[in-house]
Amino acid sequence: xxxxxxxxxxxxxxxxxxxxxxxxxxxxxxxxxxxxxxxxxxxxxxxxxxxxxxxxxxxxxxxxxxxxxxxxxxxxxxxxxxxxxxxxxxxxxxxxxxxxxxxxxxxxxxxxxxxxxxxxxxxxxxxxxxxxxxxxxxxxxxxxxxxxxxxxxxxxxxxxxxxxxxxxxxxxxxxxxxxxxxxxxxxxxxxxxxxxxxxxxxxxxxxxxxxxxxxxxxxxxxxxxxxxxxxxxxxxxxxxxxxxxxxxxxxxxxxxxxxxxxxxxxxxxxxxxxxxx
Numbered sequence: 001x002x003x004x005x006x007x008x009x010x011x012x013x014x015x016x017x018x019x020x021x022x023x024x025x026x027x028x029x030x031x032x033x034x035x036x037x038x039x040x041x042x043x044x045x046x047x048x049x050x051x052x053x054x055x056x057x058x059x060x061x062x063x064x065x066x067x068x069x070x071x072x073x074x075x076x077x078x079x080x081x082x083x084x085x086x087x088x089x090x091x092x093x094x095x096x097x098x099x100x101x102x103x104x105x106x107x108x109x110x111x112x113x114x115x116x117x118x119x120x121x122x123x124x125x126x127x128x129x130x131x132x133x134x135x136x137x138x139x140x141x142x143x144x145x146x147x148x149x150x151x152x153x154x155x156x157x158x159x160x161x162x163x164x165x166x167x168x169x170x171x172x173x174x175x176x177x178x179x180x181x182x183x184x185x186x187x188x189x190x191x192x193x194x195x196x197x198x199x200x201x202x203x204x205x206x207x208x209x210x211x212x213x214x215x216x217x218x219x220x221x222x223x224x225x226x227x228x229x230x231x232x233x234x235x236x237x238x239x240x241x242x243x244x245x246x247x248x249x250x251x252x253x254x255x256x257x258x259x260x261x262x263x264x265x266x267x268x269x270x271x272x273x274x275x276x277x
Contacts, residue, residue, distance in 0.1 A: 001106075001163060002031045002082045004073045005113040005152055006066070008048055010034045012149040021157055024166045032156075033073075040068040049118050058119035066114070066125045073112060074132075085110040086134045089126060090151035092144050094137035097155060100184070101138065105155070106162035113155070115148025185238040187231060189222025221250050228254045235268055243268075 024030040038046040049059035255275040
């Protein structure tokens with residue numbers, strides 16, 4: 001996979017040299033190119049922004065530097081054999097960045113990131129390149145940052161760990177929170193390691209039982225408990241078909257019931273009386 005990042009703060013992307021992403025780069029699994037947007041400015045002050053049409057506070061990033069930068073990045077990529085680029089625009093007004101989207105992006109061979117500053121990039125830039133490639137406007141959360149570089153780091157790490165050979169154990173991400181499949185709408189439960197006792201605190205006996213079926217059921221129940229406590233909205237919008245008989249029993253104990261409108265319309269709701277004692 002090739003990743004290009006165009007930014008006015010290239011040093012912000014230095015963390016891409018460490019941890020799993022850095023190792024993937026060293027092994028040649030990930031080709032990361034960071035470009036300084038100011039390279040494509042032609043005035044003495046290297047200006048990348050201007051006042052917004054229509055008035056208002058803040059500044060807007062100009063069309064020409066971004067257009068020239070993206071044209072140059074695309075030309076270089078095509079010359080070196082890259083293909084099928086996709087533009088990733090970090091923005092609080094984008095679609096939520098989810099594990100499902102991370103999986104989708106991990107299957108693409110070339111991602112180009114445009115982390116903005118100020119009030120964002122002149123919309124014409126995004127509309128122009130949407131005619132040449134898929135554009136993903138993504139938000140990493142319901143808050144606003146000073147710039148999009150931190151979002152680039154988040155998206156890159158989430159995507160890179162899904163590439164073949166990046167994780168030491170290829171199965172590691174199968175049981176992650178939000179992982180496609182059985183965990184798609186659940187948070188992962190608690191985890192434990194040695195020693196078996198620490199400061200008078202033990203670990204659940206089932207994890208020492210060696211009974212794989214019981215351990216799997218315990219982990220599933222703990223995922224349901226944590227999701228109910230921390231993200232009940234995930235249970236509410238989950239398709240009931242993903243819950244087996246044992247899941248439903250645990251959800252009932254936790255205070256949930258199927259929608260009285262009927263299964264075809266799907267969704268669980270919280271009973272007024274709440275959790276069973």
